[in-house]
Amino acid sequence: MADKRKRHRVLPGFGLSMGYTLIYLSLIILIPIAVLFLKASTISLAEFWDTVTEARVVASYKLTIYTSFIAAFVNAIFGTLIAWVLVRYDFYGKRIIDALVDLPFALPTAVAGIALTTIYAPNGWIGQYFESIGIKVAYTPLGIMIALTFIGLPFVVRSVQPVLQDLDQQYEEAAATLGANPLQIFAKIIFPAIFPATLTGFALAFARALGEYGSVVFISGNMPMKTEIVPLLIITKLEQFNYAGAAAIAVVMLVFSFVLLFLINFWQWKTTKKYQVS
Amino acid sequence: MKSDVSVITPNPKTSGGARWNYLAAWGYALEQNNGDEAKAKEFVTKLFKNVPVLDSGARGSTTTFVERGIGDVLIAWENEAFLALNELGKDEFEIVVPSISILAEPPVTVVDENAKKHETEEVAKAYLDYLYTDEGQEIAAKNYYRPRSEEAAKKYAKQFPEIRLFTIDEVFDGWKNAQKTHFDDGGVFDEIYKP
Structure with missing residues (x-):
């Protein structure tokens, strides 16, 4: 028989908090998205299809998705490394570095974009050295990736950091006493523990990058077919008062992002479960 | 047009100034080719390929050109070009004035419904009138905008190089048509970038 006694809860009952959750999500997320779908549905299906499959739009999906993916991937690796350094080592100025990690959140993205372009332009501090070996950074997909890496970094660090902090070092010591080498300790003890958090950070950084506009338009060069991101095309449509066209592209991006995030979250949920059982 | 001269101009899809630039080039080419539309399109296509x-x-284009040192030519408003020259020194850049260009006349108007609602009709109208007083026109001229009043135009004639100007109504039959033919989706500008 199930236990009939009510468990003590901090917040008032399930009904109230669930109701609040639903209303809140509706107001903040679902209703605006519903309006977006409504707007996109004002054009015929043929028009919708033509808009979202135009060569330039398709090129921009590809660009946005692959630059976002690479940026999030780079962040997943180096963000985890930064989190590791911040949790496991004590050094002078650690708190300052810790605070630095959040800067990409605080900085207006346009400022970030202009600053990055200044540095990575062919005559910029860093850009000139790349230029001298024949690599163009600003005004190429590479520049877009740098901007997206910049804005996505805090997501991974802040996802992994608390998990690492909670990870008891005794497990590693126990593994070592049982004869595990450092590589085994990392692969069998540390990695499984932080991997779900890294995945969460990756998903957040990736999602953020898909929608990023402010920083990218300055560094991308906005060349049709080459460096035009999806959000720019949406703005382009808005400038022509083509609201339905803008909404159509947004809907495609939204559905794609949702499916992708759902899959990543599902994967994350599975890995968490797998390691929890043992 | 030389193919090795790279040109900086913003995107006409997102920038109003860029639309003026584009139309100026189009009008110039029309004039050079006795009104041949196909030649004009060829010229503008070549321009944007560079x-x-x-x-x-x-403003982004100005930054790209001036600060980042990208491109050989920046297409800019006359007043912006003068300002950039003043800011950065006359030895840095040279202003090249085309023989023919477009007369860009940004509109100014009182939106009476809004003004009525805010009860600011009087000030709004006063401001509008002030723009066309001698004083207002002088301020404009000092900031490198070509004045409309004859008196101010005469006084500052030396500042502005002689140039033949056409209006958007003459060549493109107004903004509405220009937007539709050139800048709307599937318009001439899109064809330039068709893969």
Whole structure:
């Protein structure tokens, strides 16, 4: 028989908090998205299809998705490394570095974009050295990736950091006493523990990058077919008062992002479960 | 047009200034080719093939050109070009004035419904009138905008190089048509970038 006694809860009952959750999500997320779908549905299906499959739009999906993916991937690796350094080592100025990690959140993205372009332009501090070996950074997909890496970094660090902090070092010591080498300790003890958090950070950084506009338009060069991101095309449509066209592209991006995030979250949920059982 | 001269101009899809630039080039080519539309399109296509960076706004293009040192030519408003020259020194850049260009007349108007609602009709109208007083026109001229009043135009004639100007109504039959033919989706500008 199930236990009939009510468990003590901090917040008032399930009904109230669930109701609040639903209303809140509706107001903040679902209703605006519903309006977006409504707007996109004002054009015929043929028009919708033509808009979202135009060569330039398709090129921009590809660009946005692959630059976002690479940026999030780079962040997943180096963000985890930064989190590791911040949790496991004590050094002078650690708190300052810790605070630095959040800067990409605080900085207006346009400022970030202009600053990055200044540095990575062919005559910029860093850009000139790349230029001298024949690599163009600003005004190429590479520049877009740098901007997206910049804005996505805090997501991974802040996802992994608390998990690492909670990870008891005794497990590693126990593994070592049982004869595990450092590589085994990392692969069998540390990695499984932080991997779900890294995945969460990756998903957040990736999602953020898909929608990023402010920083990218300055560094991308906005060349049709080459460096035009999806959000720019949406703005382009808005400038022509083509609201339905803008909404159509947004809907495609939204559905794609949702499916992708759902899959990543599902994967994350599975890995968490797998390691929890043992 | 030389193919090795790279040109900086913003994206006409997102920037109003860029639309003026585009139309100026189109009008210039029409004039040079006795009104041949196909030749004009060819000219503008060639022009945009030489654009390495399409910024989303005119100020962005100025930054790209001036600060980043990208491109050989920046297409800019006359007043912006003078300002840039003043800011950065006359030895840095040279202003090249085309023989024919477009007369860009940004509109100014009182939106009476809004003004009525805010009860600011009087001030709004006063401001509008002030723009066309001698004083207002002088301020405009000092900031490198071509004045409309004859007196101010005469006084500052030396400042502005002689140039033949056509209006958007003469060549493109107004903004509405220009937007539709050239800048709307599937318009002439899109054809330039068709893969």
